[in-house]
Amino acid sequence: MQINKTWVVIACISFNIGSISYAFVSNSMNNALKTLYIVFQISKDDQSFFAGALTSSSYVGAFFGSILTTFIKKYHTGILIADLCLFFGSSILILGNIYTFFIGRIIAGIGCGICAVCQPVFIRQISPTSMYSSMGGILSTVFSFGYFLTMLYGVWFPTTDNITSPDQLNQYFWRIYFFVGGIPSLIRIIVMKTVYNFQTPIFYIQNNQDDKALLVLQKIYQSSNYQQLLDDIREQSQTQNKKVDFGMTIKKYRKQFYFGLFLMFIFQFCGFNAVVQYSTQIFNNSKSQETAQFLSFLISVLKWILYSFAGTITLKYYGRRKPLLAGLSLMLIANFGIYLFSYLMNDDMIIVFIFAFVFANFSSTGPIVPVYMPEFVPQQLISYCYYTFWIYSIIILLIFPIAIKHLGMENCFLFFAVITLLGVLIFYKYGVETMNKTNQEIYQLFKKNVTDSLVQMIQ
Numbered sequence: 070m071q072i073n074k075t076w077v078v079i080a081c082i083s084f085n086i087g088s089i090s091y092a093f094v095s096n097s098m099n100n101a102l103k104t105l106y107i108v109f110q111i112s113k114d115d116q117s118f119f120a121g122a123l124t125s126s127s128y129v130g131a132f133f134g135s136i137l138t139t140f141i142k143k144y145h146t147g148i149l150i151a152d153l154c155l156f157f158g159s160s161i162l163i164l165g166n167i168y169t170f171f172i173g174r175i176i177a178g179i180g181c182g183i184c185a186v187c188q189p190v191f192i193r194q195i196s197p198t199s200m201y202s203s204m205g206g207i208l209s210t211v212f213s214f215g216y217f218l219t220m221l222y223g224v225w226f227p228t229t230d231n232i233t234s235p236d237q238l239n240q241y242f243w244r245i246y247f248f249v250g251g252i253p254s255l256i257r258i259i260v261m262k263t264v265y266n267f268q269t270p271i272f273y274i275q276n277n278q279d280d281k282a283l284l285v286l287q288k289i290y291q292s293s294n295y296q297q298l299l300d301d302i303r304e305q306s307q308t309q310n311k312k313v314d315f316g317m318t319i320k321k322y323r324k325q326f327y328f329g330l331f332l333m334f335i336f337q338f339c340g341f342n343a344v345v346q347y348s349t350q351i352f353n354n355s356k357s358q359e360t361a362q363f364l365s366f367l368i369s370v371l372k373w374i375l376y377s378f379a380g381t382i383t384l385k386y387y388g389r390r391k392p393l394l395a396g397l398s399l400m401l402i403a404n405f406g407i408y409l410f411s412y413l414m415n416d417d418m419i420i421v422f423i424f425a426f427v428f429a430n431f432s433s434t435g436p437i438v439p440v441y442m443p444e445f446v447p448q449q450l451i452s453y454c455y456y457t458f459w460i461y462s463i464i465i466l467l468i469f470p471i472a473i474k475h476l477g478m479e480n481c482f483l484f485f486a487v488i489t490l491l492g493v494l495i496f497y498k499y500g501v502e503t504m505n506k507t508n509q510e511i512y513q514l515f516k517k518n519v520t521d522s523l524v525q526m527i528q
């Protein structure tokens with residue numbers, strides 16, 4: 070059976086265009102904090118208020134995403150709803166009112182949550198198994214490109230060092246900055262309603278719409294026996310996606326589910342959000358605003374390059390387990406380095422280890438986990454793993470600025486180092502390689518490798 074690789078690649082790139090908005094909205098506050106302090110006449114202590122608005126509503130979005138993935142299973146529809154939220158939320162940020170700005174962040178956050186749950190599963194079900202590593206890598210590459218654009222725009226953000234009043238600001242620059250973040254989501258709405266207006270083949274087959282499933286399969290494959298292909302997918306969906314009691318699903322796949330929960334915990338508490346979301350603020354504490362913006366831009370360049378490399382070369386040739394283990398180990402060293410040199414008050418070395426952390430994260434957990442998760446966590450349960458991801462993200466974003474103020478950066482990163490060490494040990498013991506393996510093979514690997522001791526530890 071021959072795959073229409075060109076069609077699959079172009080389609081997956083199109084499906085991921087909205088990830089640019091997702092990345093832009095998620096990271097845009099990093100550049101604009103100082104400007105917003107002046108625009109809305111708020112203090113630095115209120116920054117978690119704005120950051121928490123998006124992250125908290127992302128949890129709500131993940132809940133809606135779980136309904137779409139677990140019960141309705143309309144991933145295409147979920148992506149469109151996410152894009153509507155991202156575009157509308159970005160649009161009302163420009164009104165210049167603190168209340169509409171907050172509402173816009175909430176709406177955009179809902180879009181982020183839905184997108185995070187629906188998009189990886191949609192890509193997983195559209196992509197042939199042999200191409201999933203590369204197609205999943207496109208998601209990481211496009212997302213990192215959105216982050217790069219955010220920080221590139223931030224390089225030209227006007228400095229506010231000598232500004233105290235909103236009247237002294239360029240009122241157009243920051244408005245355009247927030248508005249353009251929603252444009253890619255609008256583009257994806259148009260593309261997915263015109264060119265790629267279909268659900269996944271599994272959805273159609275499960276709903277007895279074989280004619281529509283066949284139309285999609287004819288785009289993906291060149292086959293002389295599409296009926297056999299339909300029968301194979303139907304058999305697969307009956308064994309993997311059949312409607313069963315939720316409690317029975319957790320019982321059968323509990324080892325994979327708990328390992329997914331563990332992975333989400335490590336993803337956040339290794340220090341990822343603290344470094345990425347507050348890198349500009351950390352740099353501002355030791356450097357000028359211009360230098361801080363430039364360093365943040367370098368991080369975005371590094372992210373784009375590493376996400377692209379990990380999303381293509383690493384996933385295709387080195388799998389998941391080895392890169393994740395290597396990345397976690399390097400993040401452990403970086404966290405300890407930030408702790409040590411924060412204690413010694415050596416700002417230059419802090420920046421060196423921040424970049425070491427960024428290198429490790431952007432070449433391992435950042436781009437690989439979103440591809441890794443849908444491979445071993447059943448679709449009925451994956452949204453619940455993302456719930457915990459957003460909960461942990463809320464905790465980090467709300468607590469980290471307060472923790473730095475009262476405990477010092479050295480103690481915060483000592484905590485992250487301890488958690489990362491725990492992650493290295495557990496992943497070394499229980500992490501499995503899923504590259505090019507069927508769901509049944511992965512299930513057997515977890516059944517053999519992940520013992521009940523891990524389940525009891527996480528419970």
